[in-house]
Amino acid sequence: MGGDNAPRAVIHGAYLALRERKNTRFIFHGRQEQIAPLLEEFPALKPASTVRHCDVVIAMDEKPSQALRKGRGTSSMWMAIQAVKDGEADVAVSGGNTGALMAMATFCLRPMEGISRPGIAAIWPTLRSDIIVLDMGATIGADAQQLVDYAILGSALARCLFDDDMPSVGLLNVGTEEVKGLDSIKDAGKILAQASGAGFTYHGFVEGDDIGKGTVDVVVTEGFVGNIALKTAEGTARQVGRYLSSALKSNLMSRIGAFFAMSALNALRRKMDPRTVNGGVFMGLNGIVIKSHGGTDEIGYKSALGLSYEMARSHLIDKIGETMKRFPVQAVQAAPVTESEAKPA
Amino acid sequence: MGGDNAPRAVIHGAYLALRERKNTRFIFHGRQEQIAPLLEEFPALKPASTVRHCDVVIAMDEKPSQALRKGRGTSSMWMAIQAVKDGEADVAVSGGNTGALMAMATFCLRPMEGISRPGIAAIWPTLRSDIIVLDMGATIGADAQQLVDYAILGSALARCLFDDDMPSVGLLNVGTEEVKGLDSIKDAGKILAQASGAGFTYHGFVEGDDIGKGTVDVVVTEGFVGNIALKTAEGTARQVGRYLSSALKSNLMSRIGAFFAMSALNALRRKMDPRTVNGGVFMGLNGIVIKSHGGTDEIGYKSALGLSYEMARSHLIDKIGETMKRFPVQAVQAAPVTESEAKPA
Numbered sequence: 001m002g003g004d005n006a007p008r009a010v011i012h013g014a015y016l017a018l019r020e021r022k023n024t025r026f027i028f029h030g031r032q033e034q035i036a037p038l039l040e041e042f043p044a045l046k047p048a049s050t051v052r053h054c055d056v057v058i059a060m061d062e063k064p065s066q067a068l069r070k071g072r073g074t075s076s077m078w079m080a081i082q083a084v085k086d087g088e089a090d091v092a093v094s095g096g097n098t099g100a101l102m103a104m105a106t107f108c109l110r111p112m113e114g115i116s117r118p119g120i121a122a123i124w125p126t127l128r129s130d131i132i133v134l135d136m137g138a139t140i141g142a143d144a145q146q147l148v149d150y151a152i153l154g155s156a157l158a159r160c161l162f163d164d165d166m167p168s169v170g171l172l173n174v175g176t177e178e179v180k181g182l183d184s185i186k187d188a189g190k191i192l193a194q195a196s197g198a199g200f201t202y203h204g205f206v207e208g209d210d211i212g213k214g215t216v217d218v219v220v221t222e223g224f225v226g227n228i229a230l231k232t233a234e235g236t237a238r239q240v241g242r243y244l245s246s247a248l249k250s251n252l253m254s255r256i257g258a259f260f261a262m263s264a265l266n267a268l269r270r271k272m273d274p275r276t277v278n279g280g281v282f283m284g285l286n287g288i289v290i291k292s293h294g295g296t297d298e299i300g301y302k303s304a305l306g307l308s309y310e311m312a313r314s315h316l317i318d319k320i321g322e323t324m325k326r327f328p329v330q331a332v333q334a335a336p337v338t339e340s341e342a343k344p345a
Numbered sequence: 346m347g348g349d350n351a352p353r354a355v356i357h358g359a360y361l362a363l364r365e366r367k368n369t370r371f372i373f374h375g376r377q378e379q380i381a382p383l384l385e386e387f388p389a390l391k392p393a394s395t396v397r398h399c400d401v402v403i404a405m406d407e408k409p410s411q412a413l414r415k416g417r418g419t420s421s422m423w424m425a426i427q428a429v430k431d432g433e434a435d436v437a438v439s440g441g442n443t444g445a446l447m448a449m450a451t452f453c454l455r456p457m458e459g460i461s462r463p464g465i466a467a468i469w470p471t472l473r474s475d476i477i478v479l480d481m482g483a484t485i486g487a488d489a490q491q492l493v494d495y496a497i498l499g500s501a502l503a504r505c506l507f508d509d510d511m512p513s514v515g516l517l518n519v520g521t522e523e524v525k526g527l528d529s530i531k532d533a534g535k536i537l538a539q540a541s542g543a544g545f546t547y548h549g550f551v552e553g554d555d556i557g558k559g560t561v562d563v564v565v566t567e568g569f570v571g572n573i574a575l576k577t578a579e580g581t582a583r584q585v586g587r588y589l590s591s592a593l594k595s596n597l598m599s600r601i602g603a604f605f606a607m608s609a610l611n612a613l614r615r616k617m618d619p620r621t622v623n624g625g626v627f628m629g630l631n632g633i634v635i636k637s638h639g640g641t642d643e644i645g646y647k648s649a650l651g652l653s654y655e656m657a658r659s660h661l662i663d664k665i666g667e668t669m670k671r672f673p674v675q676a677v678q679a680a681p682v683t684e685s686e687a688k689p690a
Contacts, residue, residue, distance in 0.1 A: 127584050137519050140527060174482050174572040182485065182569070208576025212584035224527070225573050227519040228566075231553025232574045236581040239472050239557035240617065244589065247606075247613040254609035261593060261602025268592040272585065 001030040001057040001076045002096020003294035008038055010095065013301020014049070015042040020302070021309050027083055029054050029076040054079055058100045060294065067100030068107060077101060081108045084287040090312035093279075093304050095292040102138055102282065102291075109285040112317075114324055118284040119150050119223070120291065121157055122230055123277050123307070128214030132158050132167075136280055137227030144187035147171065147220055151192055153283040154218035155200035156323045160314035166199070167217035170206035172225060181205070188220070199323035237272060279304035281311070288316055346375040346402040346421045347441020348639035353383055355440065358646020359394070360387040365647070366654050372428055374399050374421040399424055403445045405639065412445030413452060422446060426453045429632040435657035438624075438649050440637040447483055447627065447636075454630040457662075459669055463629040464495050464568070465636065466502055467575055468622050468652070473559030477503050477512075481625055482572030489532035492516065492565055496537055498628040499563035500545035501668045505659035511544070512562035515551035517570060526550070533565075544668035582617060624649035626656070633661055 001007060007030055014026050025048050028035050032053040039046050054076040058067045071078050077096055081104055083089040094101050106118055119135035132154045135142070142150070151169045158167035171189055173181040189205065196202035203216045208229060211219055221229070248258040248265075258265065270276070274293070278300040282289040288311055292304040346352060352375055359371050370393050373380050377398035384391050399421040403412045416423050422441055426449055428434040439446050451463055464480035477499045480487070487495070496514045503512035516534055518526040534550065541547035548561045553574060556564055566574070593603040593610075603610065615621070619638075623645040627634040633656050637649040 127587055140519070172573060174485070174569055175576075208573040208578075209580030209583070211577055212580030221573075224519055225570055228517060228553040228570050228574050229577045231520075232556055232577050233553075233581040235554030235557030236578040237585055238554070240582055240585040242472055243613055243616060247609040247616075250609045250612070254606040257602040257604065257606025257609070259602065260605060261599040264592040264595045264599035264602070267595070268588055271588060271592075 001034075001054075002060065002094050002101075003292065003296070005295075005297055006095060007031075007034050009297050010301050011035065011038040011042060011045065012298035013305060015045045016298055016302040017305035017309070018045055018048055020306060024048065024305070024309055026050070027052060027080075027089055029079040029083070030057065031055070031076075052079060052083075058097050060097050062097060062100055064097075064099040064103035067097060068103050071100070071104070072107070075104075078104050078108065081105050081287070081289060084289065085109055091288040091290060091308035093290045093292060093301075093308050095294045095296065095301070095304075097294075098280075098291055101289065105282050105285055105287075105289040109287040109289070111284055112286055112320065112324075115149050115153070115284040116146055117149075118282055119153060121154055121281045121283050122226075123161070123279070123281075124211060124219075124230075124233075125271075125277055126212055126214030129162070130277070131211070131214055131217050131219065132161075133211060133219040133221070133226060133230070134283060135221065135223040135226050136230055137223040138282070140222070140224045142184060142222035144184045144191060147184060147188035147222070148191050148195075149284065150220045151188070151200065151202075151218065152323050152327060153320060154220060156320040157281060157283060157311075157316060158217045159199070159319050159323075160311060160316045162217065164217060166197075166201050168201045168203045169218045169220060170203040170210065170216035172211075172219050172221035172229070173205040173207065175205070175207040184222075195328050198326040198328060234274065237274075241272060273299075275300040276303050279307045281307070283320075286317070288312065346379075346399075347405065347439050347446075348637065348641070349440075350640075350642055351440060352376075352380050354641065354643050355646050356380065356383040356387060356390065357643035358650060360390045361643055361647040362650035362654070363390055363393055365651060369393060369650070369654055371395070372397060372425075372434055374424040374428070375402065376400070376421075397424060397428075403442050405442050407442060407445055409442075409444040409448035412442060413448050416445070416449065417452070420449075423449050423453065426450050426632070426634060429634065430454055436633040436635060436653035438635045438637060438646075438653050440639045440641065440646070440649075442639075443625075443636055446634065450627050450630055450632075450634040454632040454634070456629055457631055457665065457669075460494050460498070460629040461491055462494075463627055464498060466499055466626040466628050467571075468506070468624065468626075469556060469564075469575075469578075470616075470622055471557055471559030474507070475622070476556070476559055476562050476564065477506075478556060478564040478566070478571060478575070479628060480566065480568040480571050481575055482568040483627070485567065485569045487529060487567035489529045489536060492529060492533035492567070493536050493540075494629065495565045496533070496545065496547075496563065497668050497672060498665060499565060501665040502626060502628060502656075502661060503562045504544070504664050504668075505656060505661045507562060509562060511542075511546050513546045513548045514563045514565060515548040515555065515561035517556075517564050517566035517574070518550040518552065520550070520552040529567075540673050543671040543673060579619065582619075586614075586617060618644075620645040621648050624652040626652070628665075631662070633657065 056075040080092040121134035192202040401420040425437040466479035537547040625636040
């Protein structure tokens with residue numbers, strides 16, 4: 001029920017996702033009277049679908065605490081997460097209020113043993129291939145241990161999605177000579193260097209431009225920086241796209257050129273379409289929850305549902321558990337982390 | 346003497362800058378035996394130039410403390426800054442070691458009264474027009490007062506470069522509902538809201554994608570985030586540029602299209618050329634120092650020198666002083682800033 005175009009875009013997206021992955025099954029949580037007529041419009045989807053009626057719906061502007069009070073055990077958002085907890089569903093997908101979704105998911109599914117708090121991972125297209133960047137803003141600030149947790153979670157996700165048994169992990173840092181970065185990052189680097197080989201290879205520090213280059217498979221950062229980096233990149237991509245459109249409209253010759261290059265330019269447009277990489281993955285909970293962009297359409301939901309399918313198929317939660325088991329305990333103990341390390345240096 | 350292509354690229358860049366701004370005068374600090382033959386290659390530059398011989402040159406990998414010990418009072422970098430202090434030069438420009446340059450500039454020129462520490466400002470091209478973003482990594486972490494200082498410095502720079510008497514200022518923050526940003530940012534927002542009108546208009550919080558949109562004239566953030574945002578944007582622009590090149594080479598029709606659109610695509614390439622916005626401005630010192638990208642060529646130096654000229658012409662230092670005088674003292678006092686506010690919330 002969440003997001004700008006729900007439930008129509010969700011149902012339509014599920015129909016498109018089903019065409020690509022025939023053995024998907026859907027449980028739609030929300031207002032029966034809105035969902036049922038939409039299912040009539042997509043008859044192929046009906047046999048694969050169950051509708052669970054919920055009266056309570058979380059609004060996009062509700063505060064997480066408020067949403068939790070109002071919607072715990074009753075709202076469509078909660079019920080979707082509860083279905084994961086009960087083993088009825090493999091993944092919960094929502095285009096709703098991010099804060100409420102994170103609060104409910106954390107409250108209902110609980111953080112995995114050994115993980116102090118969840119993070120949100122983004123799949124980021126780069127010049128090399130897709131990579132994982134986390135945390136995208138689940139929380140602000142991170143001490144060394146929390147950055148190490150993100151590395152474990154991110155590398156497990158990379159192993160699921162990229163079929164790479166030993167993904168490389170980099171810690172996002174500033175590279176100029178005069179600033180040495182935060183103590184938390186340096187300490188996390190020491191721990192990860194010792195643990196390198198336990199389900200990932202530790203590459204070292206990476207800078208902002210290494211994200212787009214695809215220097216590593218997993219970029220680890222705290223949530224504030226991750227959120228700013230993601231949105232800055234989205235803004236820059238849109239900016240360059242607009243520059244290109246105006247350049248191609250600037251004169252008669254450029255219009256003719258655009259006509260000839262149309263199929264290549266359309267392919268480029270598809271490649272840069274943010275809907276094709278829709279879905280922030282909540283990592284570190286006992287169950288998978290995916291946040292779709294709220295403003296997306298059926299194409300965006302199709303992508304988020306496809307991503308969910310891949311994660312269920314590749315047993316993400318088991319992969320995280322494996323990495324945690326392989327992680328050398330002494331590495332973590334070697335560099336004790338104190339409260340003060342979360343401070344900027 | 347600093348940077349990958351010095352001193353040739355510097356001298357060549359000065360020659361190009363002089364052609365655009367005839368009344369520029371240059372003092373070149375460095376090794377006479379390397380500089381003199383280059384001036385012979387650009388005879389038009391000779392009458393506008395003075396060479397000051399320095400034996401000591403700071404290496405790109407020297408630590409700031411080391412550089413300061415070795416090069417204080419003797420090195421080409423120090424002497425260029427000293428010329429600003431002595432009133433011989435309006436601006437010092439260097440393509441050398443950023444950390445050493447910042448350390449020497451701070452030591453030699455000293456922070457302006459009322460400014461706790463300097464910041465580095467970038468001129469950032471956006472969909473609307475160029476804007477200012479600071480700090481780009483002069484220091485890591487910032488309390489509310491330091492963010493307010495950056496707002497004062499950045500708005501003065503905007504008034505100099507954009508001929509706008511009341512630039513808008515935004516504080517970079519994460520916009521999701523569940524995270525409220527850092528206390529330091531919230532407190533800086535309160536102070537700036539009270540001071541709005543004193544040489545700038547306070548717009549409020551902005552997100553990462555507002556940078557590329559050009560939502561405000563000045564984006565204020567602490568140095569770690571600013572550095573990551575800048576490099577992520579550079580990386581994304583390069584990534585999209587590469588996507589475009591491969592798309593246009595993908596088939597015969599697209600190659601024909603690229604041929605017709607060549608002049609428009611070349612204009613786009615020039616627009617996106619990072620050399621045209623080269624130059625990080627050290628803000629908050631009693632004198633102007635500009636850091637050129639070390640890896641740039643003569644076009645990059647020409648841009649950095651043109652930027653320097655504009656800053657001297659528009660009396661940047663006076664403009665900062667004016668803003669500080671207009672800034673209501675009670676606004677700063679209204680929200681006392683404590684050490685703990687520099688911590689992540």
